Amino acid sequence: MNDRHLYSDTITQADIFSGLEEGELSHIFARGYKNAYPPGTILFHEGDPAATCYLVLTGRLKLTKLHEEGKEFLVRYVPPGQVAAAIALFAGKNYPVTAQVIDRAEIIGWDRNTMMNLLLSHPQLTVNMMRVVIERLEELQRRHLELHAERAEQRIARALLRIMNQSGRKTEEGILIDFRLSRQDLANYTGTTLYTVSRTLSSWEKQGWIASGRERIVVIDPHALMLFAERD
Amino acid sequence: MNDRHLYSDTITQADIFSGLEEGELSHIFARGYKNAYPPGTILFHEGDPAATCYLVLTGRLKLTKLHEEGKEFLVRYVPPGQVAAAIALFAGKNYPVTAQVIDRAEIIGWDRNTMMNLLLSHPQLTVNMMRVVIERLEELQRRHLELHAERAEQRIARALLRIMNQSGRKTEEGILIDFRLSRQDLANYTGTTLYTVSRTLSSWEKQGWIASGRERIVVIDPHALMLFAERD
DNA sequence: TCTCTTATTTGCGCGAGCGCAAAGACAACC
DNA sequence: GGTTGTCTTTGCGCTCGCGCAAATAAGAGA
Numbered sequence: 001m002n003d004r005h006l007y008s009d010t011i012t013q014a015d016i017f018s019g020l021e022e023g024e025l026s027h028i029f030a031r032g033y034k035n036a037y038p039p040g041t042i043l044f045h046e047g048d049p050a051a052t053c054y055l056v057l058t059g060r061l062k063l064t065k066l067h068e069e070g071k072e073f074l075v076r077y078v079p080p081g082q083v084a085a086a087i088a089l090f091a092g093k094n095y096p097v098t099a100q101v102i103d104r105a106e107i108i109g110w111d112r113n114t115m116m117n118l119l120l121s122h123p124q125l126t127v128n129m130m131r132v133v134i135e136r137l138e139e140l141q142r143r144h145l146e147l148h149a150e151r152a153e154q155r156i157a158r159a160l161l162r163i164m165n166q167s168g169r170k171t172e173e174g175i176l177i178d179f180r181l182s183r184q185d186l187a188n189y190t191g192t193t194l195y196t197v198s199r200t201l202s203s204w205e206k207q208g209w210i211a212s213g214r215e216r217i218v219v220i221d222p223h224a225l226m227l228f229a230e231r232d
Numbered sequence: 233m234n235d236r237h238l239y240s241d242t243i244t245q246a247d248i249f250s251g252l253e254e255g256e257l258s259h260i261f262a263r264g265y266k267n268a269y270p271p272g273t274i275l276f277h278e279g280d281p282a283a284t285c286y287l288v289l290t291g292r293l294k295l296t297k298l299h300e301e302g303k304e305f306l307v308r309y310v311p312p313g314q315v316a317a318a319i320a321l322f323a324g325k326n327y328p329v330t331a332q333v334i335d336r337a338e339i340i341g342w343d344r345n346t347m348m349n350l351l352l353s354h355p356q357l358t359v360n361m362m363r364v365v366i367e368r369l370e371e372l373q374r375r376h377l378e379l380h381a382e383r384a385e386q387r388i389a390r391a392l393l394r395i396m397n398q399s400g401r402k403t404e405e406g407i408l409i410d411f412r413l414s415r416q417d418l419a420n421y422t423g424t425t426l427y428t429v430s431r432t433l434s435s436w437e438k439q440g441w442i443a444s445g446r447e448r449i450v451v452i453d454p455h456a457l458m459l460f461a462e463r464d
Numbered sequence: 465t466c467t468c469t470t471a472t473t474t475g476c477g478c479g480a481g482c483g484c485a486a487a488g489a490c491a492a493c494c
Numbered sequence: 495g496g497t498t499g500t501c502t503t504t505g506c507g508c509t510c511g512c513g514c515a516a517a518t519a520a521g522a523g524a
Contacts, residue, residue, distance in 0.1 A: 002314065067374060069382040075373065090359075091366050123352075127322075130362055134319050137369045138328055141297060141307065144376050148423035149299040152481065183502065191380035193482060198503060214490055214501055296514060382509065415472065432471060446471055446520050 005079055014055065014081040016103055016128050028125070032108040043084070043099040044105070050088030050095050052109045056080050059105025060167070060179050062099040064188070068183055074188040075183055076136075077102075077179075087136075089115055128190075144153060147191045153200050155190040159227040163189075164219050174220035182215045246287065246313040248360050260350055260357070264340040273399050275316070275331040275339070280319030282327050284341045292399070292411050295329040296420070306420040307409075308368075309334075311399055318361055321347055335411055377422050383387025385432050387422040389461040392442075395421075396451050405443060406452035414447045 017025060023027035031079045032055070037043070043054065046066060054061075058155050075097050089112050101107075110118070114143050119126045160177075167173040181199045188196070201217070205211045209225055211218040219225065249257060251258060263338045264287070269275070275286065288294075292346045293310035307329050310316045320327050321344050332341075334345070344348070378387050392409075400407040422429070436442045441457055443450040451457065 019279075037279065067375055067377050069381075071381040073377045073380055074371075079324065087366050090362050091370065096370055120355075126358060130322050130358075130365070133362070133365050134322050134368065137319065137365060137439055140369065140372050140376065141305075141328065144372060144379065145297055145299050145305045147376065147379055149301075149303040182500095190488090194502085195483065195504085196481060198501095201505070213503095280480085414470095425512060427474090427513065431474080431511090434473070 014083075014134055015209055016055070016083050016086070016125070018128060019124050020128075021120065023045065024122055024124075028122065029108065031114050031118060032110045032132055034108045035048050035117065036104065036106050037101045038104055039101055041101040041105075043101060044095045046098045048095050050085060050091070050093060050112070051082060052090050052111050053085045054110075055083050055108045057108060058108075059101060059103040061105065061107075062100045062102050064100070065097050071186050073191075074185055076139075077163065077167065083132070086115075087133060101210075121141065130160075152190070152192045152196050156186060156192065156197060156200050158226045159186060159190045160217065161222060161225055162228065164222065168219065174218045175222065177217045177219070180215040181217060188210040236307045246315075248287070248315050248318070248357070250355050250360060252354065254343065255449060256354055260354065261340065263346050263350060264342045266338065266340045267331045268336065268338050270336055271333055273333040273337075277326045277332045278327055279325050282325060282344070283318060284322050284343050284349055285315060285317045286331075286342075287315045287340045289320055289338040289340060291335040291339075292335060293337065293339075294332045294334050294417075296332070297329050302331040305423075306417060308371075309395065315364070318347075318359050319365060324438065360409075382420070384424045384428050386461050388418060388429060388432050389457045392449070393453065393454065393457055393461065396454065400451065405449065406450045407454065409449045409451070413449060430451060 012106065017028075020028070027195045034057075037059075043061065044050075044052075046064075055079050058080055060080070061084055063075040063078060063084065065073045065075055067073065078099075084099055085095060092161045119129070124188045146158060150158075155205070163177060163181065165177055165180045168174075183201070184194045186192075187194045201212055204225075205212055209219070209228075211220060249260075252260070252290075253414070266289075275293065276282075276284075278296075288310050290312055293316055295307040295310060295316065295434075299305065304431060307380055316331055317327060347375075351361070364394045378390060382390075385461045394408060395413065398405055399410045401410045402408075416426045418424075419426045433444055434443065436457075437444060439456070441451070441453045441460075
C-alpha cells in the first residue's frame, strides 16, 4: 500500500495504532484491503459469520442491533480512525451488530487470520485493542445507567452532546452534526421514540438552543443543553 | 501458594485460565495474595484508583455503579471462578464500579504491576482476558437492548433466569438462587423499582412459578418464565 | 422471648412518554 | 415542475409502572 500518506492523519489519530512505529504501520496496512463504499451499503449483517474487521478512513458507519418485532438499537457511529468488528474476530463467531455505511466511506479490511497474525507479531496492537474494547464497555455502562436513571429528554440531550463532540463541525450558525441523523436514529440511540425526539427537538428549537431540518441538526447553545442534561 | 489443590476445580473452570499449563498456573497463583472477607466488605469503591484485580474462589461479589441522587445500577454478580476489575488495570485509572462481598468470600488479588508482568509472560492469559471482556460487552449490549425494547415484567423474568443459570442450586422445591437477593437488587439490575419487582414476584408466586421469602427466591417453573419472557 | 431493624406487600393516584393518525415539509428523481 | 416517497410535526388518549404511605413480616441481636 503506497498511498498511506494520503490518510496519515487519520492513522496517527487512530487510537488502535497509537505507539506503533512507522515501519510496523506500513507492514500492517500492507496486509489490509482498501475499498470505497457508497452510502447505504451494508458492510455486514448481525449474525453473519465474522470474517473481517475494518478501519474507517473517511465517511462513517452506523452499528445497529435488532430486537424481535423490528425494534432496533443504535449501538454507535464509527467515525474515521476507529475500527469496527475488531471484537468479533476475538469472540470468533458471528457479528453481533449490523454495519451500514452512511456517508460514502473509504475503509480498510483485514480478514481474521491476517489480523490474528498481526496481533501476535505486534504486541502493542493487542494492548491497544484491549484498551479500545474497555473504553466501549465503559461507555456502554454509562449509557445503560443513563437509560435507567434519567428521563427521556435528558438522555436525548446527552446523546446529542456526545454525537456533537464526536462528529460536530463548527459553522457560523453553530456546531453542525456532520452526517444524516434522523429523529428515528436519535430515538434508537436513546431508547425513546420518534415522537418524543421530535417533540423534544421542537421545544429546544423554540428555546433557540438548536436549529434543525430534515436529518440535520445544528447545536447553537451546547452549554444550555449541558445544564439541561445535568439538572435534576 | 501450596494449597492450590484446595480450589483446583474453581481454577480449572475459570475461563480466564483456560488453556494454561499446570506450571504456568502455579506460577501465576504464587504471585497473588489470597484473603478471606466477611459479607458486606467493600473490596473497592467506584472512583478509587485501580490498584488490584481479583479472582473469586468462593463466595460472591456484587458490582454496582452509582448515579447522582443515590440511584444505583447493579452491573453484575461475580461468582466463583470469575475475575473482577481485570479491566480497570488496563484502563489504568479508577475502578468504574463498587465491589461488595455478599457471601463470605475467598479471593485472590494481584496488583497492577504483577498482573501486567504476568500478561506479558503468558500470552494465552491476555487472549483469555480479551475474550472475557468481549463477553461482558456483548452481555451488556443484550441487556441494554432489553431495557429499551421490553417491558418491566419481561426484563425481570429474563434477569431471574439469567441469575438462576449462573447461581442456581437444585433443591427438592425447585432451583434456589444461592445468595441473598433482595427485591431492591433485582430492581437495580433490571432498571425498574422495588415496588414493581415486588408486585411481579407476588403475581408469579400466585401462579406457582416461583416461591420466595425475604431475600430468597426459588424458581419452580423456569419454562413458564421463559415463555413469559419471550412472549410478545 | 422481646425488641429493633430491615425487607416486603399492597392500595391508590398520577404523570411521563408511548403510539396512532393525519397533516405538513422536504428532497430526489424522472 | 410535478410526483412520489420519506421524514417530521402535532393533537389526543391511554397505559405502564413509578412512588408515596402505611401496614405487615421476617430476621438479628440482646
